[in-house]
Amino acid sequence: MDKIFNRDHPDVAKRATWENGWPREGDGSDPAAGAHSMRVRNLHKAFGNSAVMKGLSLDFVDEAITTILGPSGTGKSVLIKHLVGLLEPDDGEVIVFGQDIWGINENERYELRKKFGVLFQDGALFGSMNIYDNVAFPLRKHTDKSEDEIEDIVMSHIKEVGLEGAVTKYPAELSGGMRKRAGFARALVMKPQVVLFDEPDSGLDPVRTSLLCDLILDIHREHGGTYLVVTHDIQSARKVSDYVGVLWKGQVVHYGEASSAFESTDPFVRQFLSGASAGPLGMD
Numbered sequence: 001m002d003k004i005f006n007r008d009h010p011d012v013a014k015r016a017t018w019e020n021g022w023p024r025e026g027d028g029s030d031p032a033a034g035a036h037s038m039r040v041r042n043l044h045k046a047f048g049n050s051a052v053m054k055g056l057s058l059d060f061v062d063e064a065i066t067t068i069l070g071p072s073g074t075g076k077s078v079l080i081k082h083l084v085g086l087l088e089p090d091d092g093e094v095i096v097f098g099q100d101i102w103g104i105n106e107n108e109r110y111e112l113r114k115k116f117g118v119l120f121q122d123g124a125l126f127g128s129m130n131i132y133d134n135v136a137f138p139l140r141k142h143t144d145k146s147e148d149e150i151e152d153i154v155m156s157h158i159k160e161v162g163l164e165g166a167v168t169k170y171p172a173e174l175s176g177g178m179r180k181r182a183g184f185a186r187a188l189v190m191k192p193q194v195v196l197f198d199e200p201d202s203g204l205d206p207v208r209t210s211l212l213c214d215l216i217l218d219i220h221r222e223h224g225g226t227y228l229v230v231t232h233d234i235q236s237a238r239k240v241s242d243y244v245g246v247l248w249k250g251q252v253v254h255y256g257e258a259s260s261a262f263e264s265t266d267p268f269v270r271q272f273l274s275g276a277s278a279g280p281l282g283m284d
């Protein structure tokens with residue numbers, strides 16, 4: 001399937017400036033500067049005595065789908081929460097659309113968050129609202145659009161995710177896959193520049209996982225945007241990724257174009273991506 005991400009496009013070629021497999025860090029003179037809407041610099045975060053982020057740095061390539069892979073408990077969700085400003089780093093910076101999100105005030109952070117759509121693991125739908133009202137919620141809360149305008153936007157996204165037959169149903173009446181699709185529609189209604197997916201495949205069977213990946217690709221091709229997908233699922237990563245980052249113990253052990261991850265000779269990356277029990281990765 002074709003993807004919107006086209007490495008030959010001049011804007012994208014300019015953005016994907018690499019040094020030793022890493023995006024080159026931007027300075028004022030670097031053509032890649034400003035080309036990464038989300039940048040994480042030397043991120044440190046501990047909960048009590050437990051250090052979770054240990055100096056993580058990563059630039060996400062605009063308009064691409066980047067997948068973050070890594071074992072359980074390695075800090076993938078913590079990274080997402082830093083990107084949307086739900087967690088504050090102990091040290092380091094999270095720079096989003098050119099702004100250090102902890103160098104601005106709460107109102108500015110609130111405005112910045114509107115550029116993000118987030119699809120949480122279970123869809124994070126409101127159980128007391130039907131699917132239409134769930135998807136309409138961000139528009140009613142954050143815009144002054146009329147109900148007619150809202151209906152046009154909501155129904156176009158509900159159709160896009162194939163839920164037009166379920167608008168009056170409540171989340172509890174839907175399957176896990178349908179709830180995720182409803183969460184995806186809700187994540188799109190504000191026309192986000194960035195969409196973050198926290199384990200979109202969790203709890204889905206392989207066929208539904210594959211269909212959800214197709215939907216992610218289709219919608220990315222249709223609307224563009226910078227997508228970040230956190231997952232354990234190697235098949236999903238193979239299917240959707242332009243770039244792959246592999247995390248282990250709060251650090252990035254590999255980051256580059258998807259093909260370079262799947263061909264990596266690094267013992268940790270190979271073990272994780274092949275699911276082998278023998279290798280540097282243990283149960284701890």
Ligand SMILES: Nc1ncnc2c1ncn2[C@@H]1O[C@H](COP(=O)(O)OP(=O)(O)OP(=O)(O)O)[C@@H](O)[C@H]1O
Pocket residue numbers: 047052070071072073074075076077078079232
């Ligand atoms: N608010 C919190 N308070 C205390 N510890 C936390 C908090 N949030 C995360 N942690 C801890 O940080 C570590 C990383 O958690 P995180 O959820 O980011 O892992 P993950 O890589 O997303 O794992 P999984 O793939 O299993 O979802 C875990 O040990 C977790 O218990």
